[in-house]
Each structure stands twice: as C-alpha cells, then as structure tokens.
Amino acid sequence: MPKGKITKRAVEALLSGQSLFDTEVRGFGARRQKEAITYFVKTTVKGQQQWITIGRHGSPFTPDTARAEALKLLGQVVQGADPAQARREERLGSTVSDLCDQYYRDALAGNIVTRSGYAKKQSTVYVDKGRIERHIKPLIGRRKVRDLTRADIQRFMNDIAAGKTQKVEKTKQRGKAVVKGGRGTATRTVGLLGGIFQYAVKHGIRLDNPVHGVERHRDNTRDRRLSPEEYVALGQGLMVAELQGMNPRGLAVIRTLAMTGCRKSEIQTLRWPYLDVNGGSVRFPDTKSGKSIRPIGKAAMEVFAAQPREAENDAVFPGERGRFYDGTPKIMGAVRALAGLTDKDDYGYYNVTLHTLRHSFASLANELGYTEATIASMLGHRLGTITSRYIHHLDAALVAAADRVSAHIAGYFYWGVWLVEDETSSH
Incomplete structure (x- = not known):
C-alpha cells in the first residue's frame, strides 16, 4: 500500500480503488471508492485484523479530525476495547x-x-x-x-x-x-x-x-384519468379562467402539461434552449429519469411559441419573483372548480390533479393504439429515455405520435370535439 502524510490534497488526488496509509499514525488511512473518500484505521483486536471505518472525507472529517479519531480508536484498542463492536452495539441501540x-x-x-x-x-x-x-x-x-x-x-x-x-x-x-x-x-x-x-x-x-x-x-388516485367530457370541461374552465384574468402563465402551463404528458417540474422549469422546434422535441438535460429527449406535438409547441420572452431570463414560464413560475397548483385549483372537476377521494383529496393530466395523456395514447414503448418515450420513462444516449434526433413516427395525441387534447380544449381522423393512419 502506498504511504505518505494524509492531507486534503493527497486524499483528493486518489483515484477510484486507491488507498493511502498515513506516515504519522500507523494504521490510519484513506481510500476512494468511486466518488467517495473514506477514512479508516487498520489494527489488530484480540488477535484478529480489523478495518474500522472512521467516516467520509468532508464535514465533519478532515485529514486532521480523522487522524485525531484514529488516535482515539487506537487508544481504545490498547486498553483492550473493541471499537468496532462498540459501534455495532451503539447502532443497534439507535432510534x-x-x-x-x-x-x-x-x-x-x-x-x-x-x-x-x-x-x-x-x-x-x-x-x-x-x-x-x-x-x-x-x-x-x-x-x-x-x-x-x-x-x-x-x-x-x-x-x-x-x-x-x-x-x-x-x-x-x-x-x-x-x-x-x-x-x-x-x-x-x-x-x-x-x-x-x-x-x-x-x-x-x-x-x-x-x-x-x-x-x-x-393508491387509487393514480388510476384517475379524464374522460372526453371532462377534457372538454377542463378546456372550458381554462377559457373562463382566462376571461377572468387569471395568470396566463399558469393557464399555459396547465395546457402544455395536458398536451405533453410532462411532469409539472419539467414544464415549470422549461428553458428556451431546451426546445427543438424543427425536431419537434424538448431536450431535457436532467429529469427524474435522467437526461431525456421528449417528442412534443405541434399544439403544445404553439403554446410555447405564444409565450413572451424576457431579455434576462431564458425560462419559458418565468416567475414574478423567482426565475421560474411556480404557481400552477393554485391556478389548477381555481380551474378545477370552474370545470366542475371537484370530486374527492375518501380522504378528502381531489381526484383531478396536475398529475392526472399525465395519466390521462398516457391513457389517451393507449386508446389511440400506441405501444407501451412509444408511450414510455413520450412520457420520459426510463424505458423510453434509455436510448437517448445513442440518438440525437427522435424518430419521425414518435414525433407524429406525440403530435396526434396533443392534437386530440387540443381538439377537446378548443372545440369540444374529437378530431376526425383516418382510422387507417399508421401508429
């Protein structure tokens, strides 16, 4: 094992799998496992070799505090104690x-x-x-x-x-x-x-x-989805809310959530550089499922394009006080009331939530005949995003699928009708 004085610079220079033993305190060392650096003591207790972990590099353990803890543990060993066993017993007694x-x-x-x-x-x-x-x-x-x-x-x-x-x-x-x-x-x-x-x-x-x-x-609320009639009611609620002067950004977020199947956090923190209008997609650098390329229908893209841009803020939906708009849940409550979608479960929770829009998008896509893999790609599930590390442009069929689903929802919202389509069209 390599030896040298354990310092901040020395331990942070360790590569994955490398260890370093201190030249000042015998048995005291540090090792890196992937990204984490851990301090330890190698000693012999009652004739058996033990590796006692002190803790991770960083607060509270620096090279100096870890070295002091190592001296303390070695002192306990000299006095006949078993620090590892004592720690196990302490952990077992924790609340x-x-x-x-x-x-x-x-x-x-x-x-x-x-x-x-x-x-x-x-x-x-x-x-x-x-x-x-x-x-x-x-x-x-x-x-x-x-x-x-x-x-x-x-x-x-x-x-x-x-x-x-x-x-x-x-x-x-x-x-x-x-x-x-x-x-x-x-x-x-x-x-x-x-x-x-x-x-x-x-x-x-x-x-x-x-x-x-x-x-x-x-969790029964996860099964809730909007029927065609409820989509129409939600669209009417959005229009009435707009006439009443409710925050247009919040209303636009709700519309795009419904027409994309995206998560609330993804739309509220959406930035203009993420949008690929020509490719019909949004390139999220980081989501709940990691990096994701998501197909977006034309109806949703039109909502994005209608948003005014701010010179010093690249958010599609900028906030009044912060960088991003975050008032969608409150607006959704008002729209839900206007739409008459106020049914609750047995515990007092509203059944129709922002997340219901995501489930409804997936259900509609399923009714239109799209496969599980296609729906997963549109929603950004791991199954659908795993190939994003290999591709730079979404398949035209996938973009067409997102376009078709969003067009149906837009049809409910704006015209209250199911769009007439050629049922023989390719899925």
Missing part, C-alpha cells in the same frame, strides 16, 4: 429518528442511489424530509430500530391512512402546510421507510428489513 437523520444526511450529500443507479434528486430528498418529519418521527421516531416488527409497520401504515398525523403547520416557503393522511400518503411513506430500513441493513444497523412483506394500500 428510528436517529436512523432517519443519518439517512437524510447521506441523501443530501448525494450518497443514496436509486434503483436506476442515480443519486436521489434534491427535490425528492426534500419531499422525503417532509414525510420523515410529519409522519415517521411523530409515530415511530422514538422506537429502537432493532425492535420494530412487520406488525409495527402495518400499524404505522394504518395510522397514517386513518389521518393520525394530519395537522396544519407553518412553513417558511408557503406560509402553511396542510398535512393529511390517506392511503396514498401511507403507501408512499411506507415505501420511503422501506428504503430507510434497507439503508440500515446495508450499514449493519439491522439484519433484516421489517417493511418487506407489508401489504400496502393501493
């Missing part, structure tokens, strides 16, 4: 609240990787933090990680579904947050808790994941 805090810190640092192999996005981590603070900690935060059983998790999920954690709280961003329960919230929170316990298993805090095997509620 769910402690575990959540550790998970959140790692997620915030980009160290939590999703199933698709990408670090969790900061927007997702922010949502995770809300579920941790509003549901997990109040119900089971004080419980020991090692003591939780599958029955406890089932009870935890049922309590959220029954509204046990519902409340209204003040927030810095919006003024207040209405925290509700419901089956959808319960299911998504248990999903997060499963990820947190899998993290605990990975780090030796627990041997098993108690969330495995828990039967979750089905």
Whole structure:
C-alpha cells in the first residue's frame, strides 16, 4: 500500500480503488471508492485484523479530525476495547429518528442511489424530509430500530391512512402546510421507510428489513384519468379562467402539461434552449429519469411559441419573483372548480390533479393504439429515455405520435370535439 502524510490534497488526488496509509499514525488511512473518500484505521483486536471505518472525507472529517479519531480508536484498542463492536452495539441501540437523520444526511450529500443507479434528486430528498418529519418521527421516531416488527409497520401504515398525523403547520416557503393522511400518503411513506430500513441493513444497523412483506394500500388516485367530457370541461374552465384574468402563465402551463404528458417540474422549469422546434422535441438535460429527449406535438409547441420572452431570463414560464413560475397548483385549483372537476377521494383529496393530466395523456395514447414503448418515450420513462444516449434526433413516427395525441387534447380544449381522423393512419 502506498504511504505518505494524509492531507486534503493527497486524499483528493486518489483515484477510484486507491488507498493511502498515513506516515504519522500507523494504521490510519484513506481510500476512494468511486466518488467517495473514506477514512479508516487498520489494527489488530484480540488477535484478529480489523478495518474500522472512521467516516467520509468532508464535514465533519478532515485529514486532521480523522487522524485525531484514529488516535482515539487506537487508544481504545490498547486498553483492550473493541471499537468496532462498540459501534455495532451503539447502532443497534439507535432510534428510528436517529436512523432517519443519518439517512437524510447521506441523501443530501448525494450518497443514496436509486434503483436506476442515480443519486436521489434534491427535490425528492426534500419531499422525503417532509414525510420523515410529519409522519415517521411523530409515530415511530422514538422506537429502537432493532425492535420494530412487520406488525409495527402495518400499524404505522394504518395510522397514517386513518389521518393520525394530519395537522396544519407553518412553513417558511408557503406560509402553511396542510398535512393529511390517506392511503396514498401511507403507501408512499411506507415505501420511503422501506428504503430507510434497507439503508440500515446495508450499514449493519439491522439484519433484516421489517417493511418487506407489508401489504400496502393501493393508491387509487393514480388510476384517475379524464374522460372526453371532462377534457372538454377542463378546456372550458381554462377559457373562463382566462376571461377572468387569471395568470396566463399558469393557464399555459396547465395546457402544455395536458398536451405533453410532462411532469409539472419539467414544464415549470422549461428553458428556451431546451426546445427543438424543427425536431419537434424538448431536450431535457436532467429529469427524474435522467437526461431525456421528449417528442412534443405541434399544439403544445404553439403554446410555447405564444409565450413572451424576457431579455434576462431564458425560462419559458418565468416567475414574478423567482426565475421560474411556480404557481400552477393554485391556478389548477381555481380551474378545477370552474370545470366542475371537484370530486374527492375518501380522504378528502381531489381526484383531478396536475398529475392526472399525465395519466390521462398516457391513457389517451393507449386508446389511440400506441405501444407501451412509444408511450414510455413520450412520457420520459426510463424505458423510453434509455436510448437517448445513442440518438440525437427522435424518430419521425414518435414525433407524429406525440403530435396526434396533443392534437386530440387540443381538439377537446378548443372545440369540444374529437378530431376526425383516418382510422387507417399508421401508429
């Protein structure tokens, strides 16, 4: 193993898989695994060699603080202690609240990787933090990680579904947050808790994941889609809202969400350089599914083209105070009321949401006969974006598919009719 004084420059120069042992403290070292640099101590405890991890390079561990921790651990070994065993016992005695805090810190640092192999996005981590603070900690935060059983998790999920954690709280961003329960919230929170316990298993805090095997509620709101009549009603609601002087940017965002199947965050943060008008697409450098090239129909492109441009802001929908417009949910609430689409589920949530527009786009595409792969490409799912690393221009058939679906929705919105088409046209 190479040796040298461990300094900030030395450890940051390490390549993936390389280690460096310190020349000042015997057994103290650092190694890089992919992007992360970890400090460790190699020593012998009761005749057996041990590698004790100190922590990752960065706050709170610098070369100096890690070296001091290494001296502390080596001193414990000299006195006959087993630092690794002590740490294991400490972890086993940690609470769910402690575990959540550790998970959140790692997620915030980009160290939590999703199933698709990408670090969790900061927007997702922010949502995770809300579920941790509003549901997990109040119900089971004080419980020991090692003591939780599958029955406890089932009870935890049922309590959220029954509204046990519902409340209204003040927030810095919006003024207040209405925290509700419901089956959808319960299911998504248990999903997060499963990820947190899998993290605990990975780090030796627990041997098993108690969330495995828990039967979750089905999130019925995800099945909601707009019927032809409801598309017409939504279009009329948008027109009335426009006549009433509601924010035109918010109304345009809703229209383009409906006619593209894009996510709210993708449209609200859309920038002019992303648009490829000639290619009939939007090139997102980063989305929930990574880099994505998305086909966009002419009807949606016309909405984009109608937006006024600002000299110092390249956002398609610029905000009044920030770079991007972010008031769409409030506008959607008003439009939903004007359209009469105010039905709710058993827990008080509106069934028709901005995300419903995405589901409706996919359902309409399915009814028009397009394949799962084509629909996935139009929605930007991983199945549809995986080939984007190899191509620079979308297939003409894919652009035509997006154009056809958006034209149908535009027909509902503006004329209240199903566009007449040649049913023998190619899909």
